[in-house]
Amino acid sequence: MIGQFLDFLGADLAHYWKIAAAVMPALLKGFVETLKLALVGILWGSFLGGTLGILRGQHIRVATPLIGAYLHLLRGTPFLVQLYVIYFVLPNTGYSWLQWDSQTAAFVSLGIYTSSYVTEIVSGAIRAIPRGQWEGAFALGFNRLKTLRLIILPQSIGLILPALGGVYVTLIKATSIVSVVGIVELMRQADISIVRFPGDILYIYFLAGALYFAFCFPVLMIVGRLEERSKNGRMVRA
Amino acid sequence: MDGPGGIDLSAAIAAPGQSPGAISIDIKSVKKRYPATANSAGIVALDDVSLTVKSGEVVVIIGPSGSGKSTLLRTINALEKIDSGTIVVNGDVVTNKATDLPAFRSKVGMVFQHFNLFLHKTAMENVILPQVAVKRRSRAEAEANAGKFLAKVGMLERANNYPSQLSGGQQQRVAIARALAMNPQVMLFDEATSALDPETVGGVLDLMRELAGEGMTMVVVTHEMHFAREVADRVVFMDAGAIVEMGTPEQVFRNAQSERTRKFLSLVG
Ligand SMILES: Nc1ncnc2c1ncn2[C@@H]1O[C@H](COP(=O)(O)OP(=O)(O)O)[C@@H](O)[C@H]1O
Ligand SMILES: [Mg+2]
Numbered sequence: 303m304i305g306q307f308l309d310f311l312g313a314d315l316a317h318y319w320k321i322a323a324a325v326m327p328a329l330l331k332g333f334v335e336t337l338k339l340a341l342v343g344i345l346w347g348s349f350l351g352g353t354l355g356i357l358r359g360q361h362i363r364v365a366t367p368l369i370g371a372y373l374h375l376l377r378g379t380p381f382l383v384q385l386y387v388i389y390f391v392l393p394n395t396g397y398s399w400l401q402w403d404s405q406t407a408a409f410v411s412l413g414i415y416t417s418s419y420v421t422e423i424v425s426g427a428i429r430a431i432p433r434g435q436w437e438g439a440f441a442l443g444f445n446r447l448k449t450l451r452l453i454i455l456p457q458s459i460g461l462i463l464p465a466l467g468g469v470y471v472t473l474i475k476a477t478s479i480v481s482v483v484g485i486v487e488l489m490r491q492a493d494i495s496i497v498r499f500p501g502d503i504l505y506i507y508f509l510a511g512a513l514y515f516a517f518c519f520p521v522l523m524i525v526g527r528l529e530e531r532s533k534n535g536r537m538v539r540a
Numbered sequence: 541m542d543g544p545g546g547i548d549l550s551a552a553i554a555a556p557g558q559s560p561g562a563i564s565i566d567i568k569s570v571k572k573r574y575p576a577t578a579n580s581a582g583i584v585a586l587d588d589v590s591l592t593v594k595s596g597e598v599v600v601i602i603g604p605s606g607s608g609k610s611t612l613l614r615t616i617n618a619l620e621k622i623d624s625g626t627i628v629v630n631g632d633v634v635t636n637k638a639t640d641l642p643a644f645r646s647k648v649g650m651v652f653q654h655f656n657l658f659l660h661k662t663a664m665e666n667v668i669l670p671q672v673a674v675k676r677r678s679r680a681e682a683e684a685n686a687g688k689f690l691a692k693v694g695m696l697e698r699a700n701n702y703p704s705q706l707s708g709g710q711q712q713r714v715a716i717a718r719a720l721a722m723n724p725q726v727m728l729f730d731e732a733t734s735a736l737d738p739e740t741v742g743g744v745l746d747l748m749r750e751l752a753g754e755g756m757t758m759v760v761v762t763h764e765m766h767f768a769r770e771v772a773d774r775v776v777f778m779d780a781g782a783i784v785e786m787g788t789p790e791q792v793f794r795n796a797q798s799e800r801t802r803k804f805l806s807l808v809g
Pocket of ligand 2: 609610611731
């Protein structure tokens, strides 16, 4: 009875090994593509969002409402719709510089998507710093840029970092959506593998999920570390 | 840039080149209106205010809450824009668009009710940073200076504490050291003791008295009538955005001409 069960398990393990060996090269190729999409999206999305967030965090007559409109537009529509607009609709405008291949369209849309979250995080963190910190600096002769760089941003960073971790993980997961414009990333590779091994849907998705997790988890860990470090050397309540 | 002369008071902290008695702050016909917002009607905060402060003089501004004392003080270093009038401080035309405001402000010290120390910096770093970032002093020079002024305000032992580890009175003394380390020509105090525990008020007032004795030009908004009586060269009473009465402490406290002044003084004791 027990011997039978072990035989069965042995046969199963052998089977799982075989499938893994067969699909892993494809999944890893997809994983690299996902990595690329996520990194590009994170990098330029954070740059754009950081810039917009710093502007929006202050009260600047034209910039603040304009950026507000940008945010409402992006946060109020699904990412899929944004991607479609960028890939399918923009080329129809006839401008040659808006004719993007699928990878560029994916980079652009992922970055814009990231920027909408980063903008909110950065502007919220800046606004959370008491007005007196600005005034104290201004009264000493700091200009706006110096005040931001030396006084406001160093105090905001502890609020920004932990929130960024969540956004980056959201973005990594959102890369799975860009397969609809023909990018063969991790999720798409998993789907292709399932066509080859239709009997192992669950297992192949499990492998893909494990790869996503292997990417997201370190991101959360790193951001957590940075957060700790920015807290040390900050206020210690007596 | 500064007044002529260059008589150096031996004990004075005031920038050299200001002769005592020359006009340091000249405020002419200043009007300031806060525009209406969603939850408040517009308000005239300063209604044709004129005031001159001589070098080395201590002017104390008193008056009921909402009378425009803070607004007036804040227009002096252009933290608040004005609608009309002119303000000149030691030759800098504050109200001139071409004036480099950060450079000008670095010559005017301001002490706030809520201290506004940089919360992510120790007391020492609070005093060092503006010297390095604004005055472009070397780190070593700024450090030596910081040590000197923290010692002056009696806070050297707490130099490595963060603001959150200091009492209100201690924070305010660090804030005063931070302002003094910039070698200001003028010091502005906006209710510097109003947010303090009663037992720490005295130390800060003593420090302000000491500065006044050293010849610092000071404009002080306060509710401490004893301080006003004792330290002020001139007392200004403001009400509803206007200067109602102005004179020596003797004139204002003993012999006020306006009924509004007498009423206010009887209320505050
Ligand atoms: N930023 C502001 N926006 C609108 N109204 C203000 C603002 N600051 C002050 N005021 C108003 O201007 C008047 C004068 O205020 P303030 O100068 O702070 O008076 P004080 O310092 O004498 O108490 C008050 O009525 C106050 O409500
Ligand atoms: Mg006030």
